[in-house]
Amino acid sequence: MATSPPVSDEALLLRLRTRQLLLVALVGRERQLGRAAEAMGLTQPAATRLLRQAEDTLGAHLFERQARGMEPTAAGEVVIRYARQLLVDFGVAREQLAALGAGLAGHLRIGSVPGALPQLLAPVLADYKRRHPRVAVSVLVETSDAMLERLRGGEVDLVLGRPLESLFGDDLDSRLLLEEPQVVVVRDGHPLLARKRLALADLLAWPWVLQPPGSPQRTRLETALAEAGLAVQLDMIETASTVATTALLAASDRLAIMPASLAAHYAGLAGLKVLKVALPLRLPSIHLVTRRRRxxxxxxEAFVRELLAGRR
Structure with a gap:
């Protein structure tokens, strides 16, 4: 018995309608067919037919009806991710069209960790804007774990971050940009600045400002303390904001960890000082991270060319 030839991607896309994908994305978000139908301005019977058509086209059952609503199957999870990405990409296209309509030449969306800003991103971006004044630029600053999730979701075009192995995967490409040590910083006039000799153990009784759990800096600090037999419950405030960190340091005797270049930058702006203490904390280098096959x-592209040209 002859088997039917496989359907090509192009032929399948011709049969799959945008309304079907939008419905799948909404049902995945709402977990209720009725609410998804209402969001699209459809009756529930019409939404049921639309969902059934999508399942027939894809040859897969996408949702299971349960007492608490619609739960996606394994196939449904795959299609939901694709539909959501399609919506994000469409939003990006609309932003770029709006930018072109406003006389600009596109939109560059950069994700960055704070440590990449003073020495790496700021000087390159300043030159880039002089060469490309009609490009709209937005910069999001968060920890590496948060930024890589934004990259995967299509919210930023590229990331300057620290790709820990636990955060990385075969969906991302990275190129080394910057290596530098981490230092402990305090406000000018902090009592610890008068100490001639300091060890890591001397710092544990003081309050801290640290990045949230899951960030590379926080993970490596906890590992270093455990390896030194110094695992204690620190008095800490958690924040990923460098502005919040510097403000808290200025207002208290708290300690924080920063890349050396960031500490030097804020030495002039916020009066921060670096403690003379050996910090057994080596973070991964800052890399340029992009999505593979995208x-x-x-x-x-123009920004990446200028960024990499400056590192040669």
Whole structure:
């Protein structure tokens, strides 16, 4: 018995309608067919037919009806991720069209860890904007774990971050940009600055400002303390914001950890001082991270060329 030839991606996309994908994304978010139908301005019977058509086209059952609503199957999870990405990409296209309509030449969306800003991102971006004044640029600053999730979700074009092995995967590409040590910083006039000799154990009784759990800096600090037999419950405030960190340091005797270049930058702006203490804490280097098999927008391609040219 002859088997039917496989359907090509192009032929399947011709049969799959945008409304079907939007419904799948909404049902995945709402977990209720009625609410998804209402969001699309459809009756529930019409939404049921639309969902059944999508399942027939894809040859897969996407949702199971349960007492608490609609739960996606394994196939449903795959299609939900695709539909959500399609919506994000469409939003990016609309932003770029709006930018072109406003006389700009596109939109560059950069994700960065704070440590990449003073020495790496700021000087390159300043030159980039002089060369490309009609490009709209937005910069999001968070920890590496948060930024890589934004990259995977298509919210940023590229990331300057620290790709810990636990955060990385075969969906991302990275290129080394910057290596530098981490230092402990305090406000000018802090009592510890008068100490001639300091060890890591001397710092544990003081309050801290640390990045949230899961960030590379926090993970490596906890590992270093455990390896030194110094695992204690620290008095800490958690924040990923460098502005919040510097403000808290200025207002208290708290300690924080920063890359050396960031500490030097805030020495002049916020009066921070570096403690003379050996810190057994080596973070991964800062890398340029992009999504594999995803072409960069022209504005992002131009930025990457200039960024890498400056590192040669």
């Amino acid at each position: 072409a960069l927008p022209p504005a992002a």
